[in-house]
Ligand SMILES: Nc1ncnc2c1ncn2[C@@H]1O[C@H](COP(=O)(O)OP(=O)(O)O)[C@@H](O)[C@H]1O
């Protein structure tokens with residue numbers, strides 16, 4: 001890895017930490033308890049690694065050489081270095097404020113404000129380095145300069161990833177990793193992509209899939225898919241027939257083997273979990289083609305969806321489904337095979353809801369339905385979304401899916417080729433040409 005990448009990677013780690021602190025601060029502001037051990041871990045990290053290791057190395061190598069090569073930026077470097085010098089003092093003050101807040105001597109709002117002040121400073125500092133210092137260094141440093149910097153940064157012992165404090169930091173790392181924005185997500189360290197989180201993605205990441213691969217025999221149907229879904233989001237995965245949408249959902253549910261990659265759900269690595277355990281975690285799927293059990297009654301089909309749930313909650317949950325889909329209530333005792341296609345789709349969604357999903361997977365719910373029924377199915381999805389359900393919606397009907405989705409991914413032959421908000425994708429020329437017939 002080159003010197004710039006090393007520095008940028010460290011910036012990414014620090015950035016993630018700042019985002020995590022912001023997130024926890026907003027929870028505290030909303031009334032959550034102050035977890036002192038968490039903050040101690042964060043401050044230890046910032047003190048030991050950032051304050052005593054990262055900053056001094058920037059001072060001694062990056063800044064020193066930049067002063068030498070570009071005397072005209074001395075003032076800006078002085079300012080950045082002054083921020084380095086004040087860092088440990090600021091951290092000590094924050095530690096005291098956290099302790100005071102834990103003992104009720106400081107309000108949650110006051111602590112949150114102090115934490116935000118600090119993270120804002122930290123982020124501004126990193127952005128300045130990423131957007132002006134490093135590009136400048138790139139244009140003026142000699143090869144010898146870079147070699148010197150690389151040696152200095154390579155000898156770093158980032159406690160976040162070293163054996164030394166691994167146990168202590170593991171939990172923090174997972175929290176941090178799960179809250180990182182995609183632009184600074186795991187493995188990404190390109191210069192200039194650091195972006196403050198937009199408001200909508202403040203919610204924690206519910207699902208993070210990275211580099212997912214899956215094969216049928218020797219044919220690789222998924223070639224390294226990475227997506228994330230945040231709590232309360234509706235995310236659409238659109239793509240032509242055969243793109244790998246169903247394979248993706250089946251691999252996510254654990255019924256199709258994953259040959260590479262990882263799946264994190266609510267911060268836990270579930271990559272190796274059996275499919276029934278994943279359902280228990282709250283990943284419930286309404287499969288492609290509905291697959292209701294035709295000979296069984298509607299009630300029995302719904303009860304099957306609750307097989308991971310305690311029995312005593314089944315009748316109550318079933319009533320909720322019946323309130324949502326009155327037609328199912330009318331016909332509760334009839335066999336599912338007597339339902340129309342649209343009604344079977346409602347039943348399939350209802351069955352998935354019986355598992356009390358915290359992530360609802362819908363595979364082509366509009367497939368094979370008459371246009372009016374398609375509208376009805378999308379109304380149901382809209383309603384679930386408005387209730388706060390987290391939804392991953394797979395559709396060939398790209399326009400309808402993107403219209404209700406917060407964000408979307410375009411899948412082409414096993415690869416994600418585009419991503420953005422639902423509106424961005426609808427407005428995208430390529431998407432319009434390829435999927436929307438416009
Ligand atoms: N059971 C299977 N055996 C072999 N190949 C399969 C199987 N299921 C799907 N595929 C292939 O994997 C690719 C992705 O299929 P699929 O996930 O069903 O796509 P989509 O749901 O987007 O239509 C296609 O090329 C398809 O032919």
Ligand SMILES: [Mg+2]
Pocket residue numbers: 245246247288364
């Ligand atoms: Mg499919």
